[in-house]
Amino acid sequence: MKRVLITGAAGFLGSHLCDRFINEGFFVIGMDNFITGDPSNISHLSSNPNFEFIEHDVTEFIAIEGTLDYILHFASPASPIDYLKIPIQTLKVGSLGTHNLLGLAKAKQARILIASTSEVYGDPLVHPQSEDYYGNVSTIGPRGVYDEAKRFQESITMAYHRFHGLETRIVRIFNTYGPRMRLNDGRVIPAFMGQALRGEDLTVFGDGLQTRSFCYVDDQVEGIFRLLFSDYVYPVNIGNPDEITILDFAKEIISITQTEQKIIYKELPVDDPLQRQPDITLAKQLLDWEPKIERTEGMKKTFDYFRGLSKEKLYKREHKDFTNHIKK
Numbered sequence: 001m002k003r004v005l006i007t008g009a010a011g012f013l014g015s016h017l018c019d020r021f022i023n024e025g026f027f028v029i030g031m032d033n034f035i036t037g038d039p040s041n042i043s044h045l046s047s048n049p050n051f052e053f054i055e056h057d058v059t060e061f062i063a064i065e066g067t068l069d070y071i072l073h074f075a076s077p078a079s080p081i082d083y084l085k086i087p088i089q090t091l092k093v094g095s096l097g098t099h100n101l102l103g104l105a106k107a108k109q110a111r112i113l114i115a116s117t118s119e120v121y122g123d124p125l126v127h128p129q130s131e132d133y134y135g136n137v138s139t140i141g142p143r144g145v146y147d148e149a150k151r152f153q154e155s156i157t158m159a160y161h162r163f164h165g166l167e168t169r170i171v172r173i174f175n176t177y178g179p180r181m182r183l184n185d186g187r188v189i190p191a192f193m194g195q196a197l198r199g200e201d202l203t204v205f206g207d208g209l210q211t212r213s214f215c216y217v218d219d220q221v222e223g224i225f226r227l228l229f230s231d232y233v234y235p236v237n238i239g240n241p242d243e244i245t246i247l248d249f250a251k252e253i254i255s256i257t258q259t260e261q262k263i264i265y266k267e268l269p270v271d272d273p274l275q276r277q278p279d280i281t282l283a284k285q286l287l288d289w290e291p292k293i294e295r296t297e298g299m300k301k302t303f304d305y306f307r308g309l310s311k312e313k314l315y316k317r318e319h320k321d322f323t324n325h326i327k328k
């Protein structure tokens, strides 16, 4: 049985990856320190004989007994509000954490895939974003803690590949959504859906004309799975090119949730990218991959999930004023 270590296992993407690898017949070791994750995302795996969980902060030395064939490094805060609240941990998990995992991969002769992000393109001056675009990132802006950690992560990964001959893969993930996102993590989909469920107005930041392109989690996991088993070492964009303005998206949420909320406007966060759409030509060519799930279908599944959560989770307010953390 092949053995895979998945960091960030109790998070949104990590938990879906655990499920996928278990279903594919792997032995999965999940690792997480729960800083932005939720034990309930993996509680269904607790009695699975092909799953083991280790509570650990990956910025500390990582010891794993036995062999490892693959490592997927997904530990990192991913919501802007989260990483603005815990900036040092964000920088550490992308840098020190990645260094530890690359060292572990080298010791175990395992192939490692690291989760990078569309944020490496910053507020892009090229549209749509293809992998050969170097990006437009402020090193010292509030989002720099995440963007630069991820850029460093890509650099150190390529250095381990070039210098040590390590088998490495880099996925640049564009906005992905689905069940198991934290309802109060501040990202736009849980934010709007939580507001709709609580009967609150939907908070659009800025004029709402900034764009994003949302990918359903099952499509994302499929792309990541194919990339891991490809032989391509350079970064590959995985995301859904179906682009929409945040204002139109808010209106779409009101229609999907069949609520009658108003839209209210709040200050645009510093360095909030004005447009984002993945160019997925490379993923199509290399991996024969493209997203299959339309936004309306994915949004309905996601809303059903949020609707089923307990009142305690719905009313747990982690970020009282969303704009508090986002100013210069």
Ligand code: NAD
Pocket (backbone or CB within 6 Å): 007, 008, 009, 010, 011, 012, 013, 014, 031, 032, 033, 034, 035, 036, 037, 038, 056, 057, 058, 059, 073, 074, 075, 076, 077, 078, 079, 093, 097, 115, 116, 117, 118, 172, 173, 174, 175, 176, 177, 181, 182
């Ligand atoms: P998430 O916050 O739901 O999951 C991240 C997980 O990592 C959490 O369970 C958290 O507790 C864990 N973690 C953080 N720091 C850790 C540490 N030092 N040690 C151990 N565990 C730690 O976020 P997500 O959306 O699932 O994102 C997962 C990965 O994908 C991240 O690396 C993120 O940067 C990347 N990504 C996600 C998206 C997206 O749209 N979801 C987009 C781009 C990149």
Ligand code: UDP
Pocket (backbone or CB within 6 Å): 079, 080, 081, 175, 186, 187, 188, 189, 191, 192, 203, 204, 205, 206, 210, 212, 246, 268, 269, 272, 273, 322
């Ligand atoms: N956004 C918004 N209202 C919210 C939360 C987010 O208008 O309550 C906007 C945010 O300013 C950004 C977009 O939605 O332009 C996507 O934000 P998210 O936090 O999901 O992720 P990002 O793509 O910025 O990393």
